Amino acid sequence: MSATGALAAPFREAEFMPVDLAVDRRDDGSIVIRSRIELGAYEANIPAAFAASAARAGDKTALAFRGADGEWAHTSYATLKHDIDAATQWLLDHVPRGRAIIVIAGNTLPAAVLTFAAYAAGVIHCPVGLAYGMAGGDRARLRHVIAKTNPALIYTDASPALAASVVAAGGDIPVVTPDPALFGGRATAWADVVATPITPAVEAAIAAVDPQAFASYMLTSGSTGLPKVVPTTQDNIAACTQQGLLAIGKAAGWGGTMLDWLPWHHAAGSSVLRATLLEGGTLYVDAGKPAPGLFDATIRNLREFPVAYFNNVPLGYAMLVDAMETDAVLRRQFFSKLRLMLYGGAGLAQHVLDRLQAMAVAETGHRIHMTTGYGMTETVTGCMVIHFPTDKVGIGLPAAGLEVKLVPYDERFEVRLRGPNVMRGYLDDPAKTAAAFDDEGFYRTGDLAVFHDSAVPEAGLAFAGRLAEEFKLSNGTWVYGGQLRDGLLKALAGLVGEVVLADDGRDYLTVLAWGTPAATLDAVVERLRGYNAGQHGGSATVRRVLLLATPPSVDANEISDKGTINRRAVLDNRQPAVAALYAEPPGPGVGVI
Known part of the structure; x- marks a missing residue:
């Protein structure tokens, strides 16, 4: 079926947050929009929320990783909760509350455990991508992050290249790793961390969590220089999670089966990990990436089992479309249960969406809802969402609790954001913090947007470029x-x-x-x-x-x-x-x- 013909097909049923928009058009030409849907109450103590989720789920699979033998290795909620509690105890014993730990890891079980253990122990979790340790050279980005965050501990995956980088850039900072031999035995074994006897101090630490204290240091992409460090609180994180659940949670079904590759040291990937575990779902960790040769792993996983919700960046969707156009089995499996697709990271090309919908209609008779997760590290993750049926790509409308200020810029608008998920400022960088906010406290995203229909703001906003581009x-x-x-x-x-x-x-x-x-x-x-x-x-x-x-x-x-x-x-x-x-x-x- 042609892309044009697909537009007449109905959407597959999915439930979203209602569109109920308040629009304030100001005399200076700026426009402030927000949803009238209330954010409502949410649990800002993330370790307490996970403990409740784990108690409900018990032996259900929380995380699944494909092993070297090609088979899936499953970790239950009960096992994950034990490991998190043991790691929390170890952190309480070895890292002062309020200090940072750096985690240089892929999407691995220790990386997941340390995320929640750090929240529980009151230490600041700073995830760092593997590229920081693999790059070699003078390791400028890793040295910069270490100098900025002053970590009390570094965790690293087992890799000679990572070990060499940590030794070169980290000096005598204590290290935890699965293979202490890489550090000449001068490191703590990860197996010893998760074997730590758990005491009542863990439950007391969870009860004492301050949701307004900094819980995470996230790194910006560093596209214009060295990365900035974005401190976020558990309240920021929990508010953003609540925004996503209200807007598209029933359609996405994070409590079901998820397949995702996005790296956990980035805003979008870490949000998938949190939302799935807090909702009691099962996350199959996809080792594929949207790059030549690496996307084959994603194709294999999608051929193996269908999902109701799929999340990728625009480049990943372009590669998926190319693959499905010549693979009938993949195409049939991918669309069999699919209710919702989400993209983030950049603007999705309209032609990619049109080709996706043409295949969806050919397979199912329905179009599939395509949404977006528009946001950035400074907003925890996506906080503007397409939560309504549409054939157009765009950045949607504000989630509950978020205000969007649109400031005129030629025929477009500069996008600025304010809400409970937005950072307070960059770590130890008052000049960049001051430049990042306007006089009303709105964060300047640097992005440009236009209304799909200026007379109908409920139709949403479309991405129209970046000032820096x-x-x-x-x-x-x-x-x-x-x-x-x-x-x-x-x-x-x-x-x-x-x-x-x-x-x-x-x-x-x-x-x-x-x-x-x-x-x-x-x-x-x-x-x-x-x-x-x-x-x-x-x-x-x-x-x-x-x-x-x-x-x-x-x-x-x-x-x-x-x-x-x-x-x-x-x-x-x-x-x-x-x-x-x-x-x-x-x-x-x-x-x-």
Whole structure:
């Protein structure tokens, strides 16, 4: 079925929070919108909430990890609760309340245990991605985080590269790891931590939790420099969890079976872990990632069992669409129980959603609701949501308890947020904190948005770019990077997976692109000629293109763990490619449009 024909099909049944919007249009042109739905009461003591969930679930599987033998290893709620309590006791014995611990880990059982144990023990949990320890070199990002957070302890997965980084950057900070031999025996074994005898001090510590105290240090992506450290409280975290449950919780069904790959050291991934465990669901940890070769693990898992809710970044959905168009078994299995899809991390291309819906209707006779988790580290995670039927991609409407201020910026609006889930400020950085908030206490996201229909705000907002992604050509005209990228990805669907626009201050616009296996330079050039024919002005017309042979590098900060591209890092790291685009005559491999 064509994407156009799919639009007439009904949506599969799913229950959402009602749309009941308050809109305040101010004299200065700004607009403040909020939901009239109340956030309501929620348990801000996260360890107490998990204890109640674990008591209800008992021997039900909480987490499942695929082992080296390819089989799933299951951890029950009862076992997980025991390990969390044991680790809490160990932290109470070894780490002063209010100090930080750094956790350098993938999505592993110890990483999950330490998240909740830190909350219970009153120590600050600071998760760090594996890339910080694997990058080598001077380990600048890891040294920066250690200097900022002053940790009393570092946990690291068992890896010689991670151990070398921790020794180099961490000095004599105590270490916990599954393999103390990597540190010459100068580390505590993880097995000893979870074997710690549990005393009544654990229950007392949980009862004494202060939800307003800092519970977590989360790191921003660092796309414009070293990462900023965002302190969040248990109340921030619990409020954001409540927002998600109210808006889409009944449709998503976090109390059921989840399959998710998003890294737990990022805002979105950690929210999936928390919501699933607090709702008594089972989380199958997907080892796949939205990158060539790594997405095969996700495909295998989706072929094995269906889910009612699927969560990924836009690049992951693009790869999933490509895979399903040639895999009937995957397509049938994926849509068999699906009620809701969610994307976050960047704007989803409309053409990807259209292709998804065409396949959904062909398989089930229904469209599947697509929602978004618009938010950022500074808001815990997504706090604007599409909680209503729609065919349009966008960033939705505010969740309960959130106020959104839209400040005029040309024909668009700058998005600012205020609510119980929003951070108080960056760690020990008053200048950046002051710049991040306006005089009414709204957090400046740096994102731009427009209404789908200015006369009907209930139809939601659409992402319209980032201030940081917009740049000028040498003639002074602005390039609207976010909008242009979306248009190019639609025009190059099937040939290109991602594009990077070049470059600030140049005479004309060019593109670096990662091609699909089916792509040829001639085919891409031909598509771009068709795209250019529909554009007006040089700020949206592409003159040259170069297909990149090497994938984006995590170590070079070109791509985040969530699969989003850092445009500036790509351009800075690939200067020879940029030079070839603008050389006269063009360099080798450059297609002229």
